[in-house]
Amino acid sequence: MTVATRPLIVNSDRLNRSIMELAEVGQLLNGGICRIAFSDEDRLARQRVQHWMREAGMSVRIDAAGNIIGHYAGKRDGAAALATGSHIDTVPVGGRYDGCLGVLAGLEVVRVLHENNLRLNHPIEVIVFTDEERSVIGSKAMAGEIKEGPEYYCRLNGQPIQPCLEKIGGNWSQIHTARRDRSQIAAFVELHVEQGGVLEHLKLPVGVVTGVVGQYRFAVDVIGRPNHAGTTPMDMRQDALVAAAHVVLAVNKIAVETPGNQVATVGYLNVSPNSTNTVPGRVDLRIDLRDLSQEHLEYLVERIQQELATIAAHTGTEITMRQTLHILPTLSASHIMGAIEQVCEEMGLKYIHIPSRAGHDAQEIGRITDMGMIFVPSRGGISHSELEYTSPEECTQGANVLLKTFLKLDQTYA
Template sequence: MIATLPKLKVNRDRLDLSIAKLAEIGKLANGGVCRLAFSEMDIQARELIKIWMKEAGMTVSTDAVGNIIGRYAGTELQAALATGSHIDTVPIGGRYDGCLGVLAGIEVARVLQENQTRLRHPFEVIVFSDEENSVIGCKAIAGNAPTDPERYRRKDGTDIQTCLQRVGGNWHKLHTAKRDRSEIAAFIELHVEQGGVLEANNKQIGVVTGIVGQYRYMVQIVGRPNHAGTTPMNMRKDALVAASQLVLAINRLGVETIGDQVATVGHMTVSPNGTNVVPALVNLSIDIRDLSEENLQYLITEIEKEAVAIAENTGTEFTFEQKLHVLPTLAKPELMATIADVCKKLDLSYDYLPSRAGHDAQEMGRFTDMAMIFVPSRDGISHSEEEYTSPEQCAQGAEVLLQTILAIDRSY
């Protein structure tokens, strides 16, 4: 428990101005941002961030995968308290996803500097490379980045070495980006929720319990292409009827299983896709996420059982191919308790919730203590130009980040 909170306080308007200035780089017509990792816009934004870090009294370095590390020196200890997020966006993204976490980190440094305050620990703000695509930045720090360069090739064909060189990295030194617990004692990431739970529950702050694990499969369903007029119902092998049964089974398992999982079929293609042809082939995706790896395994086993039964009753054939398996990362309970305590002291309402989207903190949590702070997303919208979190809400998140860093600087 924290007795009283120090007098330090973030500057709402300064944070808001930083968000607005960063959003100018790659600005879209309707308030959104296009700043793909390793693009010219990304490079411009990185230069601005480095200037701001230096102005806030930080020393700046770039590691082999282009992660920018701003470090505000401490007084006593070697291991840093770290925060950060990313400044790359999806092709049509918002102004807050990632950027808020980076800019709130810099705001914390600015507050420390203007109050001539130093922590016992060094304080680091990390800008992770390419969170929206390969996630190479945080994976390299955690020592989990795949070493096959082809895994990273961009849609436009650019190879990873070229990408990293553009941002001051070097693919051939990938391994040097790895860090460990003796270097980073704890990592706390502030992020917009990207969902509608906080808003629906009328809470100001989310204390993240962990970042869900994820299974992704592609399923191929093979039926038989018959004429939709001339083929009686009982002579069909309709791949779309089979696929529809699977979609509903997955949705039912997602809704009815006891737990906090989500289960989604987001992608489906039908072939030959003619109005007068019985569908012969359906490809669809399955995405399931939960904090419990055990529950995820239960769900995928049940889905595969359903598929066997559906194949039998429709005369179709199913093939499952696993595309992704990300293990859940749980937040450190002591850090969650500190964040909750800070919220109480600041008189901010809060709720515990899992993060069902991936974040840089997921990889950081694989080697050090991790926690995340969420602020509400209006209408739960993200990865969209309509993404919005008010200046007040952004400042509340940054304030919780500042006070949490100050609190754990004493306890860690």
């Protein structure tokens, strides 16, 4: 029987059992998960996933960036792979689903094909990317985007990246060999929990991701003049914190009132000298700005710079803005979005088009090949927490959408 006529669905019990079993590695007393990249827990989880890949009939290799690549051969010689995957490392107190669902759903797709003795025209690759939560070094290396020296990837505890990669089978000196291209990966589709509350709020089971937003971060330095809080008249002050407050409100106003779907946040303030009876002399604050359009992001940055100049003149302070991060947006391929939409309609699942405002490995891989993403709901919009939850039914629906999307894409690519 051919793939086109055989109804295929994932094994829900097996998928969700795998999620629970992987969550046992690094489980905390509060129910959260701690699997920091390169830790003993991360290495144990990686071993477990590799074992499952081999059981599912996949060959497994580790590239120089430490990425685990499970390969399920296709029928067509020399065909580029249809790839999926995500990450299994976590933040210090993470949940069971962030990243892990994408890896294990990809594994389940291969398990279904393997147990039915089926091969697609294209090979399928399930990829576990290295250190998504902090450096995104795995997917950056695969996209050929490692531009920095090893010191850039030094761990928070000061440990160099070289021995970290060695512990998981990688090799910094050969990291350039991890680069892939379109001739090797025809398309990449990542299933992920939304990590936000839109789908739950709208009571929709699936989000068809339109792209992963670009991001700017800026360090803003506001310099005033510290002085005695009791003896300095209000009209003679150069209060850096007052100026900073205007900056916070201006950033929020620009994001709210400018047409579009941008988000802007000031989530960090450091006040000096931070004394109750002293007029603040200096404030360090940070701006996070995100949107799906690079052109629109540049427009917003220009608006913010104009506002800062006005605020500085009005408050008698000096305000400088220094870029600390710039990540280009990555748009989803329209034909992959179309395939996901068709699958949802065939399955009777309502969906919405939604941007991803969090970063994902798909953002980097989308720089070298066609990319798409599927979102399933996160209860309460909570992620990076022990309270992170996506129901077994929602995980299964997402995995079935992924499976059926691969079956469509297998006919799309030559």
